[in-house]
Amino acid sequence: MSRPRTVAIIQARMGSARFPRKVLADLAGQPVIWHLIHRLRQCQCVDEVMLATSDQMGDDDLAGYVTRLGVRVVRGSETDVLQRILKSAREAKAEIIVRVTGDAPLVDPASVDAQVRGLLEHQAGFCIAEQGVPDINEGFEAFTMAALTKLGSEASADPIAVEHTCTYFKKHPGFVNTVMLPVPEDLQFKGARLSVDTPADLEFLNLLHERLGARAGEIDVRSVVLLLRKQPELMRVNAAVAQKVAGLKNRTVLIRCDASPEIGHGHLIRCLALAEALREEQSMGITFATRASPVCSKLISECRHRHLVLADDVSMHWTQIEDYIRQTGADVLVLDLRGDGITTDFLADLRDRCGVLLVDVDDMEEKRLACDLVFSPPVRQVKRLDWNKLHGRLFWGWDWVLMRRQFQQVRQKRVDAPRRERFLPEILVTMGGSDPAGMTLQAVTALQKVTMPFHAVFVLGGSFCHQAAFDAEIQKVSYSHEIHRAVDAMAELMAKADLALACFSVTAYELAAIGVPAIYLSLTDDHFESSQAFVDAGLGISLGHHEHVDEAAIIHAVSEILVDSPRRLTMSQAALDHCDALGAQRIAAEIAQTLQYRS
Numbered sequence: 001m002s003r004p005r006t007v008a009i010i011q012a013r014m015g016s017a018r019f020p021r022k023v024l025a026d027l028a029g030q031p032v033i034w035h036l037i038h039r040l041r042q043c044q045c046v047d048e049v050m051l052a053t054s055d056q057m058g059d060d061d062l063a064g065y066v067t068r069l070g071v072r073v074v075r076g077s078e079t080d081v082l083q084r085i086l087k088s089a090r091e092a093k094a095e096i097i098v099r100v101t102g103d104a105p106l107v108d109p110a111s112v113d114a115q116v117r118g119l120l121e122h123q124a125g126f127c128i129a130e131q132g133v134p135d136i137n138e139g140f141e142a143f144t145m146a147a148l149t150k151l152g153s154e155a156s157a158d159p160i161a162v163e164h165t166c167t168y169f170k171k172h173p174g175f176v177n178t179v180m181l182p183v184p185e186d187l188q189f190k191g192a193r194l195s196v197d198t199p200a201d202l203e204f205l206n207l208l209h210e211r212l213g214a215r216a217g218e219i220d221v222r223s224v225v226l227l228l229r230k231q232p233e234l235m236r237v238n239a240a241v242a243q244k245v246a247g248l249k250n251r252t253v254l255i256r257c258d259a260s261p262e263i264g265h266g267h268l269i270r271c272l273a274l275a276e277a278l279r280e281e282q283s284m285g286i287t288f289a290t291r292a293s294p295v296c297s298k299l300i301s302e303c304r305h306r307h308l309v310l311a312d313d314v315s316m317h318w319t320q321i322e323d324y325i326r327q328t329g330a331d332v333l334v335l336d337l338r339g340d341g342i343t344t345d346f347l348a349d350l351r352d353r354c355g356v357l358l359v360d361v362d363d364m365e366e367k368r369l370a371c372d373l374v375f376s377p378p379v380r381q382v383k384r385l386d387w388n389k390l391h392g393r394l395f396w397g398w399d400w401v402l403m404r405r406q407f408q409q410v411r412q413k414r415v416d417a418p419r420r421e422r423f424l425p426e427i428l429v430t431m432g433g434s435d436p437a438g439m440t441l442q443a444v445t446a447l448q449k450v451t452m453p454f455h456a457v458f459v460l461g462g463s464f465c466h467q468a469a470f471d472a473e474i475q476k477v478s479y480s481h482e483i484h485r486a487v488d489a490m491a492e493l494m495a496k497a498d499l500a501l502a503c504f505s506v507t508a509y510e511l512a513a514i515g516v517p518a519i520y521l522s523l524t525d526d527h528f529e530s531s532q533a534f535v536d537a538g539l540g541i542s543l544g545h546h547e548h549v550d551e552a553a554i555i556h557a558v559s560e561i562l563v564d565s566p567r568r569l570t571m572s573q574a575a576l577d578h579c580d581a582l583g584a585q586r587i588a589a590e591i592a593q594t595l596q597y598r599s
Helices: 032-040 057-068 081-091 109-122 145-154 159-164 166-171 199-212 221-230 232-238 266-282 294-302 314-328 344-354 366-370 380-384 405-416 439-447 467-474 490-495 506-514 525-536 551-562 565-578 583-598
Strands: 006-011 048-054 072-076 096-101 126-129 140-144 178-181 252-257 285-290 306-309 332-336 357-361 373-376 393-396 426-430 455-460 480-485 499-503 518-522 540-545
Touching: 006 032, 006 081, 032 048, 032 057, 032 096, 032 109, 048 057, 048 081, 057 072, 072 081, 081 096, 081 145, 081 159, 096 109, 096 145, 109 126, 109 140, 109 178, 126 166, 140 145, 140 166, 145 166, 159 166, 199 221, 199 232, 221 232, 252 266, 252 314, 266 285, 266 294, 266 332, 266 357, 266 405, 266 506, 266 583, 285 294, 285 314, 294 306, 306 314, 314 344, 344 357, 344 366, 357 366, 357 583, 373 583, 380 393, 380 525, 405 490, 405 506, 426 439, 426 490, 439 455, 439 467, 439 499, 439 551, 455 467, 455 490, 490 506, 499 506, 499 551, 506 518, 506 525, 506 540, 506 565, 518 525, 518 551, 525 540, 540 551, 551 565
Parallel strands: 006 048, 006 096, 048 072, 126 178, 252 285, 252 332, 285 306, 332 357, 357 373, 373 393, 426 455, 426 499, 455 480, 499 518, 518 540
Antiparallel strands: 096 140, 126 140
């Protein structure tokens, strides 16, 4: 008697909310979707592998790539996954279907075969691994054409069946005859995420390939279990990623900010930190809206977010933004910008017309009053503002400072293993991505006249404005030094410093989170006033607006702190006590909670 025709149908699209184009992202040298096809072709019980994707233009690249691999592609409804799977199964004349999600590249051929055999042996309609037992496997289920047909005729109006197909079988165990297979001991493992929902997941899977020395498509999940039992710390890479719950609405966020050599990169950097927390911990999709900028395009692309580039004509910006909110159904609009010409009334009208949650970050302008959630660092100016007409709620203080995850991770190392005094103290000089005022040059020359021995570490941003002048000045110094350009792992570099000489900006909060005492120069009088919060907390020294700070003041401040080790340690502990680097996570959670309350 011949075996029923079995088809593995990969369900995949390019339009993931959290990680656009993830199925073509590189994993160990091959696209994620290539891994699935390669591994499914190793199944003994699968007669054909095919792809079910949408008929939208955005999925053309995926369909074209898979077709070139010799895989049949069936395209259908963008939103009705059930009808797409049904269409594919009918076209392939399948009697048994193995539905495979396109984000599970470590699918195990032996386990797929076991599910198909389980269906046949027990004459069941749906096969699933034993519930309540930890299973390393993710992303595939086997069922009969009869079960799928019944689902299409009797549950086609159910959102769970339409979007998630097999989840309906699990939630309604009596709908078809279901068999549960025992999970082999060598596949029993809890806590590992092997699906690709975010860039952190992709990083974890690349790390597994590296540690196991495996070529693309050749990882055995049993070897993953053995590795993670011995080295569970590897799972920290994507431990913070929240699993999206079936049936919950996909929430999307539009973040409006800018970056340029003139205004620096701080607004974009801290918004990327918020975007990471929203995506990984709250399962939200992110789009950035910025003016045209190579820096913005590069950083946003590297973090795998969508990017809406605004028109050169400033008067068109908010028309573009409103159109995007309406077209995509965005739930949240985050604002981190100054002087864009928008008024409180305009924002209030936008909020009411589009039903969007308005979130404002570190803003002194009147438009903040129209927002639902306003988050501010612990600066004095906020307390002087009139908040009587605020539409929403204000969150003020150290707890609401946006910071990249790397600072939280390195901070923990700093707490676990406090910095030890070295024979030659290290001074970190960091004045922002572009340093338009040339404060790095001020530091180079002032440090030459500090008599106590030290080692200087200069960090120059990717758009540093004074390269030629810096090269000329650094040749004249006699003190020990090194130079770093466009640093990604900034937290690791900061953690080595005993003292920082820095431009007051987002960097000041980052230094505090790592526990680095700092001396600040300010670009503006407003920045100088903001820096007083650090002085009041005892974790920094603020010298004032850079134009009014002479060389002698820098020399005196640096010398005074370098010679006083107990004071440095006291300042370091004060910094750690005030800034815990969890602001992005708190703000993301507050946004998610507010949305949940509204719905």
